[in-house]
Amino acid sequence: MTEGSKPMLLDQGLSGSLSSDRDMESDWVAASQRGDNRAFNQLVLKWERQIYNLTLRMLHDPGEAEDTTQEVFLAAFRNIRRFRKDARFSTWLYRIAVNHCLSRLRRRPQGVHVSLDAERSEERIMSRLPSRASHEGEILSEERQSRVRAALQFLQPEHRAVLELKFFQELTFEEIAAVIEAPVSTIKSRLYAGLEVMRYRLGAFASDI
Amino acid sequence: MTATCREYKSYIPRAILGDLSQEEQKALDQHLAECSPCNREHRMYGDTVRQLSAGQNVPVPRHFFVYPEESLGTPWHAFLRMSRAWQAATATVLLALGFASLLAISRLQIRSEDGALVLAFGTLPERKPPAPQAPQMDTSALEARILKAAAESSRQDNLEFLRTLRAEMARSNKAIGREQRALLERAINNAELRMGQLVSTTAANLERKTDRSVQEVYRKVSLERARDLAAVDNRINLLAINGEVKSTQTDAILATLLQVAELRMQ
Numbered sequence A: 001m002t003e004g005s006k007p008m009l010l011d012q013g014l015s016g017s018l019s020s021d022r023d024m025e026s027d028w029v030a031a032s033q034r035g036d037n038r039a040f041n042q043l044v045l046k047w048e049r050q051i052y053n054l055t056l057r058m059l060h061d062p063g064e065a066e067d068t069t070q071e072v073f074l075a076a077f078r079n080i081r082r083f084r085k086d087a088r089f090s091t092w093l094y095r096i097a098v099n100h101c102l103s104r105l106r107r108r109p110q111g112v113h114v115s116l117d118a119e120r121s122e123e124r125i126m127s128r129l130p131s132r133a134s135h136e137g138e139i140l141s142e143e144r145q146s147r148v149r150a151a152l153q154f155l156q157p158e159h160r161a162v163l164e165l166k167f168f169q170e171l172t173f174e175e176i177a178a179v180i181e182a183p184v185s186t187i188k189s190r191l192y193a194g195l196e197v198m199r200y201r202l203g204a205f206a207s208d209i
Numbered sequence B: 001m002t003a004t005c006r007e008y009k010s011y012i013p014r015a016i017l018g019d020l021s022q023e024e025q026k027a028l029d030q031h032l033a034e035c036s037p038c039n040r041e042h043r044m045y046g047d048t049v050r051q052l053s054a055g056q057n058v059p060v061p062r063h064f065f066v067y068p069e070e071s072l073g074t075p076w077h078a079f080l081r082m083s084r085a086w087q088a089a090t091a092t093v094l095l096a097l098g099f100a101s102l103l104a105i106s107r108l109q110i111r112s113e114d115g116a117l118v119l120a121f122g123t124l125p126e127r128k129p130p131a132p133q134a135p136q137m138d139t140s141a142l143e144a145r146i147l148k149a150a151a152e153s154s155r156q157d158n159l160e161f162l163r164t165l166r167a168e169m170a171r172s173n174k175a176i177g178r179e180q181r182a183l184l185e186r187a188i189n190n191a192e193l194r195m196g197q198l199v200s201t202t203a204a205n206l207e208r209k210t211d212r213s214v215q216e217v218y219r220k221v222s223l224e225r226a227r228d229l230a231a232v233d234n235r236i237n238l239l240a241i242n243g244e245v246k247s248t249q250t251d252a253i254l255a256t257l258l259q260v261a262e263l264r265m266q
Helices: A021-033 A037-060 A060-076 A088-107 A112-116 A120-127 A136-150 A156-166 A175-182 A184-208 B001-008 B010-016 B022-036 B036-053 B073-083 B084-109 B137-173 B178-208 B214-265
Strands: B108-111 B116-121
Touching: A021 A088, A021 B214, A037 A060, A037 A088, A037 A136, A037 A156, A060 A088, A088 A156, A088 A175, A136 A184, A136 B036, A156 A175, A156 A184, A156 B036, A175 A184, A184 B010, A184 B036, B001 B010, B001 B022, B001 B036, B001 B108, B001 B137, B010 B022, B010 B036, B022 B036, B084 B108, B137 B178, B137 B214
Parallel strands: none
Antiparallel strands: B108 B116
């Protein structure tokens, strides 16, 4: 995972006496459950980048991804008291995000977002993202990522969610099973099916790596 | 691609993700060393996974803070934010209210009464007796009663008058002869009969003409009665005079006959 995907801890005042990210996150969750809005916003700062990129790759639309990310955090805030501390907060948050994305994808007209709009959506994504490419290598990297995002749109939403959690969020099979709330065997089955589609879509560009 | 290749092809993605047993991995490695198509397939899967894993997260376009006013949400969200105990208490209260409402609605009765809706839970109250109204003047009945009373009074007055007259006649009859008495008797009977007819006619007329005022009717009855009484009085006077004249004539005839008889006897 790159530096960009790592959560940044902005509020050092809250984390003063805590030694690790996990402990700090637990404290923020506990404070949020007591109604501390500031503590919850620390959780937002920590996870917003992962959640936004998950929704962006799942929905392939920057505006919709932004709205969905906001909805995910709002839903998390409203239900934070229901969160059980024996589970990981990230697992719970990913579950909310994946369910929101799948819900939006199910409401979309079938097929429109896959083949016809793939390139157009990617252009919209590229135009809205801040351009950080300053030399040829970065431009190539951005093109490659654009290709991956476009190829993901050819997957079924459930398969896309599993690939997203496996390759981009780097969760284990068990963690993905906990997020999706399905058996590990089902997760593997979806992962291999999705990977096969991606191999056909991205195989021709293997030399770029 | 052979049947063996197809079998090993299913191993490739699992091998890429480290999901093969040692035996399966060993068999696949042996096959890949001998089969170039499968080897190429394995390489392409590897490249695909590397492309996926090389994906970077883009920066967020903005922060997604949740503000207190955003978190208010709907009543349902407020309910979801409650603790289990409060949720149970709220649900119990709402269920009780719902049950009470249903019970009330099931027992609600509505009745339209005097242009207004009467609502009651359970049995509707008895209909109120109509408010006592100011007694209405039954003018026609009153007129009829007055007319009847007037007629009755008139009749009694007439009868009393006739009784007095009869008594007077009886007294005067003692002084007059049989024929004169019979004549007077007939006149009185006629007068009585006519009087009765007059009263009946007047009463009938009064009943038919209920639209006339009582005073006018009464005045007419009184007038009729006075006129009849005057007529009867005149008649009686006439009879009395005639009786006296006839009595005088009879006496004169008798006196003449006595003189004639006396002259013959002389």
